Amino acid sequence: MISRTDDLGAPDLWRELARMESAIEKLQDGTTEIPSEVDRLSINPTLQLLQPSWKVRNSTAERGEDPSGGTAGPEEWVLVWKDPMTGEIRADPALEEDLLALKIVVEGIDPGEVAAKGGLPVGAVDRALDRAVRRGILLAPRSLIRRDPTIFRVDEGTEDLFLSARAFTLQWHITQDCDLHCKHCYDRSDQSSPTFAQAVKILDDLHSFCRGRYVKGQVSFSGGNPFLYPHFAGVYRATSDRGFTISILGNPAPREQIEDLCAMQRPAFFQVSLEGLAEHNDQIRGAGNFKRTIEFLGVLRDLGVPSCVMLTLTGENIDQVLPLAELLRGLADSFTFNRLSPVGEGAKLELAGREEFAALLDAYLAAAAYNPIMGLKDNLFNIVRRRRGLKPCGGCTGYGCGAAFNFLALLADGEVHACRKFPSRIGSVHEQSLSEIYECEMARRYRAGSDGCRNCVIRPVCGGCLAAAQGSGLAIFEKRDPYCFMHTWEQSMKSSGDGNSGGAG
Numbered sequence: 001m002i003s004r005t006d007d008l009g010a011p012d013l014w015r016e017l018a019r020m021e022s023a024i025e026k027l028q029d030g031t032t033e034i035p036s037e038v039d040r041l042s043i044n045p046t047l048q049l050l051q052p053s054w055k056v057r058n059s060t061a062e063r064g065e066d067p068s069g070g071t072a073g074p075e076e077w078v079l080v081w082k083d084p085m086t087g088e089i090r091a092d093p094a095l096e097e098d099l100l101a102l103k104i105v106v107e108g109i110d111p112g113e114v115a116a117k118g119g120l121p122v123g124a125v126d127r128a129l130d131r132a133v134r135r136g137i138l139l140a141p142r143s144l145i146r147r148d149p150t151i152f153r154v155d156e157g158t159e160d161l162f163l164s165a166r167a168f169t170l171q172w173h174i175t176q177d178c179d180l181h182c183k184h185c186y187d188r189s190d191q192s193s194p195t196f197a198q199a200v201k202i203l204d205d206l207h208s209f210c211r212g213r214y215v216k217g218q219v220s221f222s223g224g225n226p227f228l229y230p231h232f233a234g235v236y237r238a239t240s241d242r243g244f245t246i247s248i249l250g251n252p253a254p255r256e257q258i259e260d261l262c263a264m265q266r267p268a269f270f271q272v273s274l275e276g277l278a279e280h281n282d283q284i285r286g287a288g289n290f291k292r293t294i295e296f297l298g299v300l301r302d303l304g305v306p307s308c309v310m311l312t313l314t315g316e317n318i319d320q321v322l323p324l325a326e327l328l329r330g331l332a333d334s335f336t337f338n339r340l341s342p343v344g345e346g347a348k349l350e351l352a353g354r355e356e357f358a359a360l361l362d363a364y365l366a367a368a369a370y371n372p373i374m375g376l377k378d379n380l381f382n383i384v385r386r387r388r389g390l391k392p393c394g395g396c397t398g399y400g401c402g403a404a405f406n407f408l409a410l411l412a413d414g415e416v417h418a419c420r421k422f423p424s425r426i427g428s429v430h431e432q433s434l435s436e437i438y439e440c441e442m443a444r445r446y447r448a449g450s451d452g453c454r455n456c457v458i459r460p461v462c463g464g465c466l467a468a469a470q471g472s473g474l475a476i477f478e479k480r481d482p483y484c485f486m487h488t489w490e491q492s493m494k495s496s497g498d499g500n501s502g503g504a505g
Contacts, residue, residue, distance in 0.1 A: 101132040123243025165406035177228040184346040222249035240265035252296035276320035315350035336375035341421035401463035404446040418446035421467035452480035
């Protein structure tokens, strides 16, 4: 809809329309190419910024709103550009945040300076830039969190997307304090938690790390019980202010505490644990825990917080996995399991047998086809999926074993580990920056995984579980996950005359 903003005559209006049409035709002729890659945040070279004498209105711009969250500026500008993803030519009213994003890039202004000058959280400025990238107004460099292509190769059964992470997660065990005493707890050592000032410094370091690698930052708060950390609300707000996605791995909490968090930023998900059906779970996690957890899932649903239930798989609860998944249908948004890592108090529990574990993967995958909450977290699911001719799933962290790749574990005392499930120290945030820790030789070694998986065709989505290998007393950088049955399956395929399954090393 075009509205008159002055006494614009028809010839003038035609000239304005002709200018708009000329801008569109310039994009249609294809003379301006959009680069497939850029080395810094850049303006889409097809973008044209026009200031017409008339005003373009639509249902959202009329109200000064935009679906992406921006607001229309006082002066009317029109953006015309070719979408780098679809090739579609677009023309939209420019929003204030569009103009801000363009100014930041053109003048090379640090987003932190813009946030400080405008009295905004830096996350708000980052989100404006992200929205401009998603709309195609700006072009962003590809993620620098990438697998080493000399180690992680792609075949026709996997995709390049598994070699490049778009997000980086810091699993922050911010306190050791806990209101439970689970029989499989990895670590109940006495560690000092960070001060509020130290916590904010860590968040600033993480923000710098993610921005420098062109990835979205995520923080998963855990413990212990993160709600027992005395500065948790303040650190949660500081995390939100920096634009991070936030999730919680914790115990059932009072409704009021979850409401307070939602008022700041709704968690991307809240993960709780159940170790089987009621009787077995309460033997592991304490009397009444099963009932409290089920009730808490209802609270999360009422508040619109996605819920995830995690089970630690042992020899004692392997037969309860499928019944629990069925019981949770409609109560939780997702359900998954991790194999027990026999460290800490978990060393006293019985591991699941190798053959019964392989059988569980088969049965679980079949049940998951009919139960939408069942997630596929264990990397070895990809052996079964390959056998069935299915596309691979992302496994443990979305990229197979994500140890020191798209994921780091930060303990309460500042130690950084490649994986929380077993001792894998690679540095300390009180002594080094996250960038220094991430690039250190030991972190690189964990990222490379086991040499025993080097030639496996599903390595980009698997790599087994280093914690499982360590718990079995194996040399984790040399031997495969002891539960891996890829080689056994391949041998059976070859003996049956099908030699196209690929090598497992």
